[in-house]
Amino acid sequence: MELRQERRVAERPLVSVVDDDESVRESLPDLLGEFGFAARTFLSAEEFLASDRVDQTRCLILDIALPGMSGPDLQRELKRRGQEIPIIFITASTDQTVRPRLLEQGAIECLFKPFSDTALLEALSAALRADERSAL
Amino acid sequence: MEVQPDLASGEVKHLQRCINDLIGLLALPAIWSGGDPSQVLHTLLDALMRMLRLDLASVSLTDPVGESPVEIVRIAEQRGPMPPAHEICEALSQCFKNDSRKWPPPLRNLMGEGDVSIVPLSLGLHGELGVIVAAAERADFPRQTEALLLSAAANQASIGLQEARLLSYQRRVASELDQQVVQRTAELATTNEELMKEVAERRLVEERLRQEERELKRSEVRKAAIVDSALDCIVTIDHEGCITEFNPAAEHTFGYRRDEVLGKHLADSIISPSLREKHRQGFARYLATGEVRVLGKRIEMTAVRADGREFPVELAITRIPWDGPPSFTGYLRDITERKRAEQELQRSEAFLAEAQHLSRIGSFSWRVATDEITWSEQLYRIFRIDRNAQVTFELIGTRIHPEDLSIFQEHIERSRRDGSDVQLEFRLRMPDGAVKYVHVVAHTRGDYGELEYIGAVQDVTERRCSEEALSKARSELSHVARVTSLGVLTASIAHEVNQPLSGIVTNASTCLRMLAADPPNVDGARETARRTIRDGNRASEVITRLRALYGKKEPTIESVDLNEAIREVIALSLSELQRNRVILRPELADDLPPVAGDRVQLQQVVLNLLRNASDAMSTIDDRPRDLLIRTELDDNDRVRLSVTDVGVGFEPQAADGLFEAFYTTKDEGMGIGLSVSRSIIERHHGRLWAKPNNGPGVTFSFSIPCKPEGLTSDGTRASRLPSGADAA
Numbered sequence: 001m002e003l004r005q006e007r008r009v010a011e012r013p014l015v016s017v018v019d020d021d022e023s024v025r026e027s028l029p030d031l032l033g034e035f036g037f038a039a040r041t042f043l044s045a046e047e048f049l050a051s052d053r054v055d056q057t058r059c060l061i062l063d064i065a066l067p068g069m070s071g072p073d074l075q076r077e078l079k080r081r082g083q084e085i086p087i088i089f090i091t092a093s094t095d096q097t098v099r100p101r102l103l104e105q106g107a108i109e110c111l112f113k114p115f116s117d118t119a120l121l122e123a124l125s126a127a128l129r130a131d132e133r134s135a136l
Numbered sequence: 137m138e139v140q141p142d143l144a145s146g147e148v149k150h151l152q153r154c155i156n157d158l159i160g161l162l163a164l165p166a167i168w169s170g171g172d173p174s175q176v177l178h179t180l181l182d183a184l185m186r187m188l189r190l191d192l193a194s195v196s197l198t199d200p201v202g203e204s205p206v207e208i209v210r211i212a213e214q215r216g217p218m219p220p221a222h223e224i225c226e227a228l229s230q231c232f233k234n235d236s237r238k239w240p241p242p243l244r245n246l247m248g249e250g251d252v253s254i255v256p257l258s259l260g261l262h263g264e265l266g267v268i269v270a271a272a273e274r275a276d277f278p279r280q281t282e283a284l285l286l287s288a289a290a291n292q293a294s295i296g297l298q299e300a301r302l303l304s305y306q307r308r309v310a311s312e313l314d315q316q317v318v319q320r321t322a323e324l325a326t327t328n329e330e331l332m333k334e335v336a337e338r339r340l341v342e343e344r345l346r347q348e349e350r351e352l353k354r355s356e357v358r359k360a361a362i363v364d365s366a367l368d369c370i371v372t373i374d375h376e377g378c379i380t381e382f383n384p385a386a387e388h389t390f391g392y393r394r395d396e397v398l399g400k401h402l403a404d405s406i407i408s409p410s411l412r413e414k415h416r417q418g419f420a421r422y423l424a425t426g427e428v429r430v431l432g433k434r435i436e437m438t439a440v441r442a443d444g445r446e447f448p449v450e451l452a453i454t455r456i457p458w459d460g461p462p463s464f465t466g467y468l469r470d471i472t473e474r475k476r477a478e479q480e481l482q483r484s485e486a487f488l489a490e491a492q493h494l495s496r497i498g499s500f501s502w503r504v505a506t507d508e509i510t511w512s513e514q515l516y517r518i519f520r521i522d523r524n525a526q527v528t529f530e531l532i533g534t535r536i537h538p539e540d541l542s543i544f545q546e547h548i549e550r551s552r553r554d555g556s557d558v559q560l561e562f563r564l565r566m567p568d569g570a571v572k573y574v575h576v577v578a579h580t581r582g583d584y585g586e587l588e589y590i591g592a593v594q595d596v597t598e599r600r601c602s603e604e605a606l607s608k609a610r611s612e613l614s615h616v617a618r619v620t621s622l623g624v625l626t627a628s629i630a631h632e633v634n635q636p637l638s639g640i641v642t643n644a645s646t647c648l649r650m651l652a653a654d655p656p657n658v659d660g661a662r663e664t665a666r667r668t669i670r671d672g673n674r675a676s677e678v679i680t681r682l683r684a685l686y687g688k689k690e691p692t693i694e695s696v697d698l699n700e701a702i703r704e705v706i707a708l709s710l711s712e713l714q715r716n717r718v719i720l721r722p723e724l725a726d727d728l729p730p731v732a733g734d735r736v737q738l739q740q741v742v743l744n745l746l747r748n749a750s751d752a753m754s755t756i757d758d759r760p761r762d763l764l765i766r767t768e769l770d771d772n773d774r775v776r777l778s779v780t781d782v783g784v785g786f787e788p789q790a791a792d793g794l795f796e797a798f799y800t801t802k803d804e805g806m807g808i809g810l811s812v813s814r815s816i817i818e819r820h821h822g823r824l825w826a827k828p829n830n831g832p833g834v835t836f837s838f839s840i841p842c843k844p845e846g847l848t849s850d851g852t853r854a855s856r857l858p859s860g861a862d863a864a
Contacts, residue, residue, distance in 0.1 A: 020714070023639025023671045030664055031646040034653075067714040092634035092711070113638030117645035 012038040013058035013128065018048045018074065019090065020066055024113075028061065035121055045069035049077065057085050059108075059127040064091040064098065075105065084134055086127035090115065154281040157187040161289050168296040172304060173197060174206050176296040180268070181210045184289055188282050190272050191252065197259070197266035197297070206266075253277040257290035265297050369449075369468040375461040377402050377419050389470050391442035406468075408438040408446050428464075431455055439468065447472045489513055496595035502578075504552055504587040518574065518595045520566055537563035537571065555580045555587050561596070573600040632678045632711060639671035678708075695843050696735045698775055699724040699767055705742045706765070709750075713763065716750045723766040731775050732843040733820045741813040741824070745779040745836050748810070752783025752834065759832070770839055774822070778837040785834050786826070813838075 015037045017028050029039035042048040064071040089110040099110040109123035168176045181193045197206040252271045255278050259265035369386035382394045390406050403412045422428050439449040452467045498515025509527040516523050519535050540562035558578040578591025647664040650657035753761040764780040817824040822840030
């Protein structure tokens with residue numbers, strides 16, 4: 001138990017959150033922590049790209065509408081760089097048409113705010129499976 | 137005698153005495169010559185009394201010449217007092233009526249005893265002159281000699297009397313002649329005097345005539361000078377209508393020389409051909425009946441010049457007061473200019489009246505000192521007051537809406553005091569209860585020492601009604617715009633609400649998980665719970681803003697902090713702007729004074745400008761989509777907001793059209809944004825305009841006045857919304 005705990009802490013996969021909304025940046029890390037992830041938050045796509053966490057990030061929770069570079073822009077940029085990080089898009093928009101488009105372009109999931117903890121957990125699980133597949 | 141020596145010596149003496157007496161008697165006429173009958177008789181009786189020693193002698197004259205009858209009586213002196221003469225004559229005439237042939241009749245002595253012998257002696261050939269009576273008491277009376285003496289005396293008396301009568305007659309005739317001469321002389325003198333007077337009068341008359349003649353000449357000269365120098369044409373005609381006078385003004389006006397037209401018929405010269413027949417008829421009527429219809433009036437007619445050109449004249453005809461055949465003077469004046477001026481004036485007046493009618497503007501003048509008010513016709517129509525009514529403030533007052541009467545009167549009083557310009561809008565109430573809005577503009581005219589206002593009154597009822605209707609339409613339009621915006625913005629609004637909702641859900645989930653852990657992570661749960669509350673407030677805040685922005689309500693005026701209002705709009709629009717990759721740079725001035733206005737409407741304008749700016753940059757990829765929103769206090773103490781983009785801009789010539797309703801450059805826009813925005817700003821007494829930048833893009837700006845000092849600022853309540861930070 002102790003060991004597992006330690007191991008989990010040590011091996012906690014890093015989930016990066018990019019969102020300009022403060023509520024999201026404040027609330028998500030705690031929930032991710034409860035799920036057993038390590039979490040880092042970024043205000044913008046540019047900030048994330050400039051950080052040293054891109055390589056460590058096992059899953060990216062990415063807001064679609066961002067000041068400056070948008071979520072999909074970041075997705076394209078990462079793909080261009082060859083860094084295939086599984087991405088869960090989140091959006092406050094109610095436009096349901098964006099979801100299939102994003103999934104088509106390789107997103108794990110697209111969650112509409114407000115989303116439930118279980119929906120997020122499922123998406124995260126899927127993301128990790130995808131990450132493991134790509135790592136293999 | 138000597139042959140009869142026997143005669144007694146007494147007898148001789150007696151005879152001698154008798155002869156003496158006879159001679160004496162015969163001498164009497166010499167004494168009488170030139171005397172009057174009474175003088176003759178007096179001397180005769182005195183002589184008889186003395187010669188014949190009579191006791192009584194009397195004489196009675198009948199038919200005295202031009203004199204009263206004469207009766208004279210002599211009585212001997214010794215006989216004492218004498219009875220009245222007429223008694224004696226009466227007695228004598230009694231006895232003569234008896235038989236006069238029985239002479240001498242004895243008579244009773246009237247004066248004593250016994251009888252008296254009486255001898256009557258007739259005077260004149262037939263006694264026609266009268267009678268002399270001689271009487272004596274002696275019985276022998278008369279003796280022969282005495283009878284002779286008496287008869288001689290009677291003859292002498294007759295002759296004397298005849299002469300006296302003749303003389304008297306001659307005198308009378310002479311006197312009459314004299315009188316006639318005197319009378320005639322007097323008559324002649326009178327006649328002479330009258331003649332003199334007449335001569336004098338005649339001279340006077342002649343002098344007067346000469347004077348009159350001189351004056352007449354002078355007057356003629358003067359009259360000629362007047363006629364010659366008169367500006368009016370003076371044309372005289374005789375009773376046949378031929379011209380007898382034609383003054384220089386007439387020569388000038390009609391183009392005829394005087395000598396050309398004198399004697400010519402009027403109808404053949406200056407009368408227009410179209411009127412000649414009428415003139416001839418009129419003249420014929422005059423000749424037949426003496427009736428002249430055109431006398432003493434000013435009439436207008438058409439005349440013709442020598443060159444055939446027709447022109448209007450004013451004509452007055454008078455008849456020359458003269459005994460001879462009637463003649464007439466015509467005074468003519470070329471009124472071409474006046475006619476044209478009149479026509480122009482009429483046209484101008486009609487034009488003005490029509491313009492006033494069309495524009496519903498009436499004009500007036502008001503002499504302040506006398507309160508004399510003059511109205512144009514249209515003004516009577518606007519007030520619905522009878523055209524003939526005398527306009528007074530009292531009358532005007534009856535038409536003014538009772539609620540506006542005091543304002544009206546205040547303005548009048550102020551104008552009366554200081555002569556300031558008047559600009560005033562007030563309502564009228566018609567007798568039927570209809571309400572009219574009128575706008576009055578007036579200013580004083582200082583031309584004539586006294587204060588006089590000249591002004592215009594416009595019936596703006598329709599405008600006011602349409603303004604109200606327009607305002608309502610705009611309000612509705614603005615609501616449509618809002619609803620449209622709502623449709624377009626739904627996504628971003630949902631986005632705005634969903635952000636805090638997302639936080640709430642996540643925090644709440646985390647909280648539950650933390651509490652469910654073993655051991656429960658209470659501190660973490662508390663933290664997440666706090667964040668939940670904060671996000672809940674944040675969501676609520678968004679809802680409040682939305683309700684304010686999209687609820688349709690009447691505009692309210694309050695004190696608005698424009699910066700605060702802009703921050704709220706930015707908060708609402710930020711995510712949309714970010715989505716459009718617009719980089720918003722607010723430069724809001726510190727200490728910006730509040731403005732008076734409708735907060736939500738002003739926010740709509742700001743929102744509209746931000747959205748337009750964002751849209752204008754949606755296709756720009758070669759440069760950052762910078763959007764500057766700036767507030768400042770301008771030089772005129774007005775608060776100015778400007779929104780500057782770097783978008784596609786617009787063609788300079790399109791600047792005017794930008795603000796028209798339904799003008800749009802956007803495919804999906806409705807184009808009412810800017811027009812509604814402008815009307816909102818104008819209602820805030822402000823101005824909204826657009827200007828191309830020096831670089832790319834456009835700057836939209838509006839400026840509105842600061843809140844007036846007097847306005848109570850109860851609007852601060854709405855100007856501060858609870859913020860998330862405060863609640864946290």
